[in-house]
Amino acid sequence: MQGHDSRWTRRQFLAVAGISTGLTVLGGCAPFPETSPPSVTPKPSGRVQEYTLDAKEDSITINGKPVKTWIYSAGALSLPQLRVREGDTLRVKLTNKLPQDTTIHWHGLTLDNKMDGVPDLTQSPVARNQTFTYEFTAPFSGTYYYSSFVGTQADRFLYGPLIIDPANEQRNFDYEFIIMLDDWIDGVAGSPDDALKKLQSGGITTTSAVKGESAPDLNYPLYLINGTSAETPYEMTIKNNSRLLLRFINAAASTIFHVALQGHRMQVTHADGHEIAPVEVDALRIGMGERYDTIVTANHPGVWQLAARVEGTQKTMTRALLRYQGEKAKAPPADALPAELSRQTLQYSMLKAGPGVAVMPNRQPDTVTQIQLNGDPKKYTWTINGERYPNVTPISVAKGNLIRFEIQNQSPLPQPMHLHGQLFQLDNGTGHGPLKDTVLIDPGQKLAILWTASNPGQWAFHSNNVYHRASGMLGVVKVE
Numbered sequence: 001m002q003g004h005d006s007r008w009t010r011r012q013f014l015a016v017a018g019i020s021t022g023l024t025v026l027g028g029c030a031p032f033p034e035t036s037p038p039s040v041t042p043k044p045s046g047r048v049q050e051y052t053l054d055a056k057e058d059s060i061t062i063n064g065k066p067v068k069t070w071i072y073s074a075g076a077l078s079l080p081q082l083r084v085r086e087g088d089t090l091r092v093k094l095t096n097k098l099p100q101d102t103t104i105h106w107h108g109l110t111l112d113n114k115m116d117g118v119p120d121l122t123q124s125p126v127a128r129n130q131t132f133t134y135e136f137t138a139p140f141s142g143t144y145y146y147s148s149f150v151g152t153q154a155d156r157f158l159y160g161p162l163i164i165d166p167a168n169e170q171r172n173f174d175y176e177f178i179i180m181l182d183d184w185i186d187g188v189a190g191s192p193d194d195a196l197k198k199l200q201s202g203g204i205t206t207t208s209a210v211k212g213e214s215a216p217d218l219n220y221p222l223y224l225i226n227g228t229s230a231e232t233p234y235e236m237t238i239k240n241n242s243r244l245l246l247r248f249i250n251a252a253a254s255t256i257f258h259v260a261l262q263g264h265r266m267q268v269t270h271a272d273g274h275e276i277a278p279v280e281v282d283a284l285r286i287g288m289g290e291r292y293d294t295i296v297t298a299n300h301p302g303v304w305q306l307a308a309r310v311e312g313t314q315k316t317m318t319r320a321l322l323r324y325q326g327e328k329a330k331a332p333p334a335d336a337l338p339a340e341l342s343r344q345t346l347q348y349s350m351l352k353a354g355p356g357v358a359v360m361p362n363r364q365p366d367t368v369t370q371i372q373l374n375g376d377p378k379k380y381t382w383t384i385n386g387e388r389y390p391n392v393t394p395i396s397v398a399k400g401n402l403i404r405f406e407i408q409n410q411s412p413l414p415q416p417m418h419l420h421g422q423l424f425q426l427d428n429g430t431g432h433g434p435l436k437d438t439v440l441i442d443p444g445q446k447l448a449i450l451w452t453a454s455n456p457g458q459w460a461f462h463s464n465n466v467y468h469r470a471s472g473m474l475g476v477v478k479v480e
Contacts, residue, residue: 089138199380218255267294353432375412
């Protein structure tokens, strides 16, 4: 990398993001603790991991061309991976060099309210040329990520993976790969702010090309895996007869992905960072903000497509490649969809909390709250209980109470609903649903979540569709 060139190539992105290009994991990266109890204040380890991030305008390289965007960088590094152990103190010094205010939100973590990164709710936004230090104890192991929470900034390159390793190391895999899914418009077809203005002035159609699926809000010019497109795919090189840990993170602003690995099945072990009873499937449906850890037994030599199809489209996709060492075969065509995508897809009804996971108390909730999600696609307005942020009435709950949210999606599009600062248990009819922080609710569907109001403060509850959130679908939950 030349010091005078600020553009970021695919390989530079992968290297500095801390995403393996096929390196065997030699120790210390296991995501499989015997227990992963939800804890707001875990026992501190005494260790401190410090990072310095600059939010700034810069260029990255996509399909061999420089693209101007906004990024996080750490010195010479772009999109750094943040990695700590349970109980460590994570200290991140953010300096804002953007032309707008900014913040960082830590997806899925139960932390001190003032560290949550919601502008004008949990903190004042970080102004241009100002610095803010985020500091908190890493609460539990798992796959998480961080991103800006201001406007449409998360639809740029203002995000990155956050991996919390268990305090007691365990390993049952040979390779680890982080798979970050994204939709991309910035610097290619205008900016995210331009896209929001167009949506709010012209509305959208919800007619889908695929029966049973909803059309996406935006048809993006590019879809990415780890910052690369289907034309120049990210590649994972492995040995035969090995076990792979694939950490999937949907960091997209407005796209649900259906993901499958050609020639292989996936054993899902964690949802949103928390252990589940393992379940084997062919494909995943991943809403914005959701994460899944999977184990793949690699015993089928060849060159295989890891495909991510855009929901609501028949063939729009992006991909990565899995290549066994020594294989010289050509890669599949860039638009080849694996047969696995039409086979068994993970459903919420298949998920059960792992045997060592502390879930919500088995008793009647203290409070049951009805929540209605609505939206007008022609006016492009999106509401929670008929209200649009910031003109909302907080949902007040007493600290320590067991809360049940019954959420009805009456909007015409799927809504990936995310609750800040608390963990919830999905009531999926199994009697032992998984712990999550984001749940994808389809049009006309009603889902219930249970959570203990253990973390005081005013917390955001919103759609993880960045454009729906920016157009009103954000509420406030007050724990006191």
